[in-house]
Amino acid sequence: MTSSSMPIFPEPGWFEALREAVADDAEMAVIGRWCTLDLAIVAGEKTVLLRLEGGRISGVVPEPDIGVSWHVTLRGTREDWLTFLQPVPPPFYSDLLAMNSRVPSFSIEGDRGVFVRHLHALGRVFRIAQQMNSYSGSHA
Amino acid sequence: MPEFDPITGRYVYVEVSGVRNRVYFEEAGQGRHLVCLHTAGADSRQYRHLLCDAEVTGKWRVIAFDLPYHGRSLPPEGWWEEEYLLTTDVYAESIMRFIRTLGLERPVVLGCSMGGAIALELARKHGSEVAAVIGLEAASKIEGRFLDWSIMPDVDGSVMAASWTYGLMAPQSPEAGKREVWWVYSQGGPGIYRGDTYFYSVDWDLRGRETEIDTSTCPVYLLTGEYDYACTPDETSAAADAMPGARSAKMESIGHFPMAENYPRFREYLLPVLREIEETSVL
Numbered sequence: 001m002t003s004s005s006m007p008i009f010p011e012p013g014w015f016e017a018l019r020e021a022v023a024d025d026a027e028m029a030v031i032g033r034w035c036t037l038d039l040a041i042v043a044g045e046k047t048v049l050l051r052l053e054g055g056r057i058s059g060v061v062p063e064p065d066i067g068v069s070w071h072v073t074l075r076g077t078r079e080d081w082l083t084f085l086q087p088v089p090p091p092f093y094s095d096l097l098a099m100n101s102r103v104p105s106f107s108i109e110g111d112r113g114v115f116v117r118h119l120h121a122l123g124r125v126f127r128i129a130q131q132m133n134s135y136s137g138s139h140a
Numbered sequence: 141m142p143e144f145d146p147i148t149g150r151y152v153y154v155e156v157s158g159v160r161n162r163v164y165f166e167e168a169g170q171g172r173h174l175v176c177l178h179t180a181g182a183d184s185r186q187y188r189h190l191l192c193d194a195e196v197t198g199k200w201r202v203i204a205f206d207l208p209y210h211g212r213s214l215p216p217e218g219w220w221e222e223e224y225l226l227t228t229d230v231y232a233e234s235i236m237r238f239i240r241t242l243g244l245e246r247p248v249v250l251g252c253s254m255g256g257a258i259a260l261e262l263a264r265k266h267g268s269e270v271a272a273v274i275g276l277e278a279a280s281k282i283e284g285r286f287l288d289w290s291i292m293p294d295v296d297g298s299v300m301a302a303s304w305t306y307g308l309m310a311p312q313s314p315e316a317g318k319r320e321v322w323w324v325y326s327q328g329g330p331g332i333y334r335g336d337t338y339f340y341s342v343d344w345d346l347r348g349r350e351t352e353i354d355t356s357t358c359p360v361y362l363l364t365g366e367y368d369y370a371c372t373p374d375e376t377s378a379a380a381d382a383m384p385g386a387r388s389a390k391m392e393s394i395g396h397f398p399m400a401e402n403y404p405r406f407r408e409y410l411l412p413v414l415r416e417i418e419e420t421s422v423l
Contacts, residue, residue, distance in 0.1 A: 088311045091366050095307025098369040101284070116289045117296075120303040130311075 006132065009085055010043045010078070012062060014132075015050070019057040021128050028055045028124055035121035037114055038070035044078040055121055071114040076106035087131055096126060147191045149212075154241045156208070156234045163238060164212035165205035169197025172271075172418070173247035175239060176204035177255030179397060180285075180340055181301050181333025182324050183211025186252070189403035195411065199418065203247075205238055207231075209332050224335035228344045231258050236266055248417055250410075252276040253371070253396060254340040260353065260360065260379075261344065267358035272417050274361045274410070277368050277396050279375035280350060280382065285341035291331050301333040302326040308396035310367035317401045324400070346379070355385030359420070361413045362386060365394030 007013030022028055032055015039050045049070055051059035061068065074096065076084075080103055083093045092102040099106040108115055115122070149166040166184055168191040176187045184204035191202050206213035209224060235258065239247060248271050251259040256278030263273045289304070290297035302325035309318045325333070353360060360383055364376040373390035380388035391398060391409050398406035 091372075092369050094311045094367060095369075097304065097307045098367075102369050102372075113289075113292070113294070116292075116300060116304075117294060120299050123303050123306060 009081055010041065010046050010048055012048075012060065015048060015057070015060040017132060018125075018129055019060065021132055022055070022057050022125055025124070025128055028121065028128075031124060032056065032121050035118050037072065037118055039122075040064070040070045040073040040110075041081075042073060042075040043081045046078075052118075052121075052125075057125075071111045073109040074106075075109055076103070080106045084126075085130055085132075089130070096122070145188070145192055146194075146197065147188065151212075152238075152241055154234070154237050156237050157230060159216045161208040161216055161234075162214060163205055163208065165203055165238075165242075166191060167201060167203040168192065169199075169201050171197075171199040171201055173244045174200045174202045174414075175235070175244065175247045175249050176202065176399075177235065177249065177251030177258065178204065178207070178210065179253035179255060180336030181210075181305075181328035182321075183207075183213075183327075185211065185324050186321070186397065186400040190399055190407075190410075193403075193407060196407075196414065200414065203242070203244070207234060209329055209335075215329070224329075224331050226254075226336050226339040226343075228258070228261055228339055231339050232261050232265060235262060236269065239269070246271040248272045248274065248414075250274040250276070251278075252399060253278070254336050256362070256371075257282065257340055257344050257346075260346055263353045263355075263358045263360055264346070264349065267354050270358050272359040272361065274363065274413055275376075276362075276398055277364050277371045277376075278362055278379070279364075279371050280346040280379040281344075282341045282371055282375075285337040285370060286334065287337070288334065290334050297330055297333075298326045298328065301328055305333075305396070308368060308370055309401045310365060310393050310395040312393040313395065313402040313405075317403070321397045321400050350379060350382035350386075351384065353383050353386070355383060359417070360386040361417075362388040363391055363398070363409050363413070364388070365391045365396060365398055367393075367395035370396055 035055040036053050041048045049061035049064040092098050100108045146168045147166050154161050154163045178186050183206045187204040209215045249259045256275035259273035259275045262270050290301045302322045306322050362376045362380050364373045377388050380386040
């Protein structure tokens with residue numbers, strides 16, 4: 001997928017591209033084996049549930065209904081996420097913990113123990129996400 | 141011929157609070173003394189690029205040591221029966237004892253993060269024994285860094301501390317530099333990163349006492365990376381403003397670990413400070 005055809009966050013196609021990029025990532029193959037959790041990404045009025053199993057994104061659920069639960073919520077405005085999701089974000093937007101600390105509209109919610117236990121792998125997932133608009137078609 | 145770094149390492153015995161510690165240090169160069177202090181939960185490897193910078197070591201004897209409990213400085217006997225919580229007094233004493241044991245006369249002290257904070261404390265309490273301090277990522281007070289996550293039984297503390305601090309670095313810093321910071325952090329002893337942040341974020345508080353630092357005796361230079369969200373450039377600038385004579389600067393495209401995450405960029409800020417100290421500060 002080229003940058004010109006990259007779907008825009010938080011459209012479903014963007015999460016599909018993330019799923020492919022995470023599946024292709026050599027480091028995730030090393031560190032992701034025990035990374036299994038459900039993660040809600042809230043961007044303004046939109047919520048998307050990411051299911052991670054063994055370091056891979058196994059499911060993407062837009063607007064999960066009342067019958068669904070998850071471990072961790074990453075909540076921000078759409079502008080927060082678009083500022084974060086670039087290869088070189090500005091100060092305080094380059095990392096989830098940075099935003100949680102310094103961006104009032106962004107927060108890490110839910111079972112923070114789960115978040116911390118998976119911090120290494122989740123950090124990699126979101127660094128892949130930040131680099132996606134510069135990925136070549138093969139995600140090489 | 142084998143290729144060697146210009147760094148040599150050895151051990152020295154340093155008594156702190158009546159306890160004998162076997163302290164590891166590395167050094168390179170000749171000239172005025174520059175003592176380097178590593179960050180919380182890390183060790184002197186963070187200064188390996190500075191120790192190999194011929195432009196610095198041509199004029200300075202650069203010395204970086206591992207605080208007890210860090211790197212190759214083993215904890216003193218009985219460590220297993222005490223919770224490790226670094227205090228301002230013990231930290232300052234450890235550094236001053238190291239300086240006196242090696243017979244270093246009025247060294248310049250360069251410290252990062254908790255090392256930057258204690259550099260200010262040394263300027264406050266031991267200004268006559270220190271020629272100048274260079275504090276990286278330092279301010280009068282750092283909030284919110286003392287947390288228990290790294291000692292939770294269901295958390296891998298080594299990976300957690302490394303990943304927790306990884307995001308403090310700038311996205312522009314070279315991947316290899318950032319990964320090296322991660323690697324060093326992953327090798328800290330259990331509870332040591334947390335215990336260091338007890339000093340950095342709980343015990344030490346310079347607010348309201350900044351004017352106790354006499355910058356005419358001990359000049360103060362504060363440099364903070366623009367991507368540091370634990371200690372922001374604005375917080376550093378506010379600390380400098382409260383210290384008459386102190387100088388501060390924001391380092392562009394750098395995060396919380398300047399000397400380790402991106403040394404080539406960092407030296408653009410460090411070398412002018414060292415030159416100014418060479419020209420203006422007396423032993």
